[in-house]
Amino acid sequence: MTVKSKHVRIKGIKDGLVFLLDDKCPFEDLLNELRYKLEHSHQNILTGPIVHVDIKLGSRSVTEEDKAAVLDILKGQGNLLIRSIDAVVEAAETDPDALFIISGIVRSGQVLHHDGNLLYLGDVNPGGTVTCTGDIYVLGALRGIAHAGVDGNQEAIIAASLLTPTQLRIADVISRPPDEWGTRESSMEFAYLSSGAMQIDKIHNIFKIRQGLNVFKGV
Amino acid sequence: MGEAIVVTSGKGGVGKTTTTANIGTALALQGKKVCLVDTDIGLRNLDVVMGLENRIIYDLVDVAEGRCRLNQALVKDKRFDELYMLPAAQTKDKTAVSPEQVKDIILELKKEYEYVLIDCPAGIEHGFRNAIAGADKAIVVTTPEHAAVRDADRIIGLLEQSSVESPKLVVNRIRPGLVKSGDMLDIEDILQVLNIDLIGIVPDDELVIKAANNGEPTVMNPDSAAAIAYRNIARRILGDAVPLMQLDRKPGAFKKFKKFFGMG
Structure with missing residues (x-):
């Protein structure tokens, strides 16, 4: 053997x-x-x-x-x-779906990193970077760089109230607007990977890739 | 105890020195006791804009190294009795002084003057740290260009991490015609990104260049649109509520006359 x-x-x-x-x-x-x-x-x-x-x-x-x-x-x-x-005992069993909420403004030259999923209240300016091992949700304008799933999580998504980034990265896929995405309307959108390629869609279509978000809402 | 205001921008050539000279002169015009400090060691030019180059005997580095007393290095303005300037050295570089030394000098000046305006060099390195060391407040100067706004954003980020109070924004060299046609960023776009208080807007004015070359701050000339803008900024620093300048002024009588005859 x-x-x-x-x-x-x-x-x-x-x-x-x-x-x-x-x-x-x-x-x-x-x-x-x-x-x-x-x-x-x-x-x-x-x-x-x-x-x-x-x-x-x-x-x-x-x-x-x-x-x-x-x-x-x-x-x-x-x-x-x-x-x-x-054995390394995990300090407190952290919920992998937990959302970390932080507010502020990420300015040019600043880098915000979070392990897990991040809800960011505020703008990410051009030249600023947000990186995350999980999803990134920006309640504000995303004008800089966002990198979701930095450890290679291809399921991670990036959503923003105003999605006008300099560059988007999910896992090891890098994409930049606008030549790769085509023209879009200015509504809340999110970015995800579909067979290795960056896709942008309106936020109300998120349930198509995130079945888990669809919970029982009554009869 | 006076207050120290640093004038900074990150990017070079957006008008830090012009802004420092003009706001300083405008404050002196309002009867305030003002000292301008040039921290751009090695590339000084506040003295040139103020027309005081030939009166310099000692400089900032001399004071820091104890070769002279602070009062000996101060150059009195030729127009105002209560306006002084502390020039930078031209023969050294930024590392000739430390932030602590600058801080001590600014502290000393604040005892004597109501306003100490610090002209910051371009960049975010040692010279920038020198300039902000003793400052209580900051004025960030930008122009309606992406590059200048990007650098202003970076500077604001650095100021937020320092002890300097929330910075105020001056948008310099606006050309209303270009803004109207959509070829230049408008004030709203800039404020949306930078997200700080606006303290003034200054239109692009050829008289500024002329004045700077004559060593006479523009503020002295009430015919210049930029002069009025700088005077407004000075009044806002003093706490007056002055409305923002209307940039797209109505065409003058002569222009209307020409238009009437189909010549405009």
């Missing part, structure tokens, strides 16, 4: 080894790969004198049993001395 995926990475540090365990894959896969690596592929570094080991589980939420399972596998190798095992 060969393991192609890289759920387990082993790094050497000054006084030992760090096991970086992926936090996205199923836990079972993780254990299997860890077992395989210890028993088959990394014999050269895992045998010999006693080595201190730190285990990092990333942001995976683990129980004590899970931790014990990992430790059991590592204890199989006599020379590994486990020093620590820890």
Whole structure:
């Protein structure tokens, strides 16, 4: 059996080894790969004198049993001395759809960044930039640059009361008006990616790409 | 204790020095005790516009480095007894003084004068930081061009992060004909982007160029439209409510006469 995926990475540090365990894959896969690596592929570094080991589980939420399972596998190798095992606990489980609201004016040369979705009350002037890992909603004039989904989220959208940007970016797609968009009326609009291309539409059509926004409104 | 007002713009050539000289002179005309400070070290020209170049003995850098007393460096205006100017050095560059040194000098001047007007160099670097160091208020000068408005926006952003009070806007060199035909940004467009209080609009006036070359601020000539505009700004600084100037003035009697005969 060969393991192609890289759920387990082993790094050497000054006084030992760090096991970086992926936090996205199923836990079972993780254990299997860890077992395989210890028993088959990394014999050269895992045998010999006693080595201190730190285990990092990333942001995976683990129980004590899970931790014990990992430790059991590592204890199989006599020379590994486990020093620590820890997971990054998210401070407070943040709602990914939460909207952060801030007001002001982004002037030329200023950059506003937010992790998550942003509702900006005010103008973004030419030369100013707003970047966001999620959606950007501007209640005001967007005349500068807006970059939604900076971490690569292609589902992110940019909406503005007055959408007259210098440039729009969603994930890694960059678009500039007006030659790419054609002429439009001046009503509230939003930008989204449709099969990798920037599209502009009136705000009332947002439900077509955001089904989730359409909730039960009564009979 | 007087107040220090920095005149700044970001972009060069929009009329900072002309504005400083004219507002300063207009305030002196109103009987105020005024000192103009040129912080454009290495490229000074407030003295040229004021026609005081040949009276300079010491400058800002000399004061900062303690080669002379502040009073020795001040140049008295030839028209007004209560108008003075502190010239910049021409042989050094902006880094010859630090913002702290400028701040101390401005503080000293504020004890003596009702208004201290600081002429800021173009740019956002050391010279800009020197100029705003001692200022209480700011006047941002722009012209109805995209580039100038962009730079004014940048400057306003920087001023908002400093200790300077909310800046006021002067839109300089407006050509009503071009605005009307849609070839020039109008005041509303500019205010929509910059979003700060307007303190005055100044029409483009050839007399300004003539006056500057003669070393005589335009304000002195009541026939100039720009002179009236600068006087209005000075009055607004003093707290008067002066309505904005009407730029598209009605054609004069002679023009109407020509039009009547189909010559206009």
